[in-house]
Amino acid sequence: MSGGIALRGVGRRYGLGGPWVLRGVDLDVPTCSLLRVEGANGTGKSTLLRLLAGIDAPSSGTITGRPRTAYVPERFPPALPFSTTGYLSMIGRVHGLGRAEAGRAAADWLDRFGAAAHARTPLAELSKGTSQKVAVVQALLAAPELLVLDEAWTGLDHAARDVLDQAVRERVAAGGAVVFVDHDPRRLAGEAAAVYRVAGDGRVTAAEPGPLGGVGTADAADTADSPRVRIVAQGPPGATLPRDLPDGSAAPAYEPERGGTVGLTVSAARSDAVLSALLAARPAWHIREVTPVRTGAAPGPNEQPRPDSPNQRPDRT
C-alpha cells in the first residue's frame, strides 16, 4: 500500500495502567481518500489523529506506512518568535522543500487564504483566525500525501473555510489522503469515503460512508409508510441539484419549479441528510420551507409526482 497508512489492532493509553483512550483500532487510509472521524468530546478523536499523523506512537498494535504527512492542530499558538513568512519558509524546508520553493509556496497559499497582507507580521501579533490560517498553510505548503486536520476549520472565516474545503478536495484528487475531525456535521458532507466513529470505550467503528453516501442507516427506517417531509429550496440561478442527494429505493421526489425553486418530498429519516447536502452545496441552496407531510397524503416512492402533475401546484416564491 504505497502512500497509504494502515492501523492494525492499535491501542493507546497514557501511562502504565492508564485507561485505554483507543483500543483495537483497525483502520485503512488508502490513497485518494477522504476520511471523517466523529465522536463525542474527549473520546480520543484527537489521539487517533495524532497516531495517524505519526506524532504519537501506539501502546499496542502496529501502524504501517508513513506517507509524507502534514498536521493542522486545533489551535495554533502564535508564541513563536518568527514572522509569518519566516515561519512558513522554515517549516516548508522541514517539510522537505527547497528555500525558494518554500518561499513561493508560502506566498501562494497565504494569498489564497487572503492572508497575504500578514506575510511580514510577527506570529505573535496575528489574530486567532489568521494564525489558524498560518497553521493550515504550513500543512498545505508541500502537498502532503497524508493531511491530518484536527478541527482545522475552527477560527477560520467563511472564505477561508471554503478555500480549505477546496484544498482538501484538491489533495484527494491529486492522490493524497485527508483525515479530518470537525464539529460541523455539514463539513464536506457526502464527500468522505468513510466515516469512523470513536466510542467512549475507545473502540473505533466504521459509521455510514458519509451522511449522504447512498447506503446508510437511514435506509432501515425509510419505507413507503414512514413519515415524510417536504422541503422547498431555492438554488442559485442556473444551479442544478447537488449530485449526491440520496437516491435508491426510497428516493425523494424532486419537483423542479419556476424561479429556481425545487420541492423535495423525502422520508423524515433522510431529511437531515438532504438539508445538509443542500446547505453544503457550493454555491449553497436556500431552504425556504420544511413541512411535515401526513402519511398517506404524501406521494409514495412508486408514484413520484411529475413537475406537470395537476395536483402539485408550483410554489409561489
Next chain:
Amino acid sequence: MTALFRYQAALLVRSRRLLPPLIVYALFMGIGVQAGQPILDSFAWAGGALLFVAAWLVRVCVTNEPPAARHVAAAATSPARVHLASVLTALTCSAVLGAIGTAFVALITDPRSSDRQVHVPVGAATLAGLVTALACALLGTAVGALCNRPLLRGTARAMLSTIVAAMLVLVADGSPAHAAVSGLVTGSTRGHVTVPLLPLAATAALATAATAIACALASRRP
C-alpha cells in the same frame, strides 16, 4: 534533519529563554575566573559551570516550542527527530559557550601551577581546558536529556532533578566529568597537564545513550 536543526537553532537564538543561562554562565565565569589565577584551576571551574548551563540549555531547547508547533514539525518528520534536533541545538550552543569560555580563560589567567612555582604550557593547558569543556557540555546534555521532557515532566520536578543530577555527576567518583575536572585540579598543583581524552569519550557515549533514550520516548510520552 538539517532543516529541523536550522529551525530549532533559529528558535533558540530568537528565544528570550536563551538569556538566563547565558547570563548565569557569564556570572559564573566572572566570579570564578579572575586575571592572574592559575590557568588549570580556572579551566576546572569553567568546566563545572558549563555542565550546569548545558543541562539548562537542553531544558530550554526541548521546551522551547508550544506543543502544537512541535506536533506540526513532528508530523512532517518524526517526534524523535524533532527531539534530536532540539538536543543537538542545545549541545551546539553549549559547545560554543565552552569554546568562548576556554578562550577567555586562556587569555586572562596565569599559566602557572597553583603555587605559582611551575610554568604550565598555555597550548597544552588550553587543549585540556577545551576537552574538559566539551566533556562537561556532553555530560550536562546527557543530564538535561534525562531530566526533562519526555522522561520527566513538570517544571519543578525537572529543574530540581536537573540541579541534583548535575551536582552528582560533577562530584561523584567515577563520573567522567568529575575525572576531567579533578584531573585539571590535581594537575594544577604540580603544574602538569593531562588532556582528558578518556573522560571525553565516556561523556560522548553517555550523551549519545541519554539522547537516544529521550528520542525513543518522544513519541510515546508526548
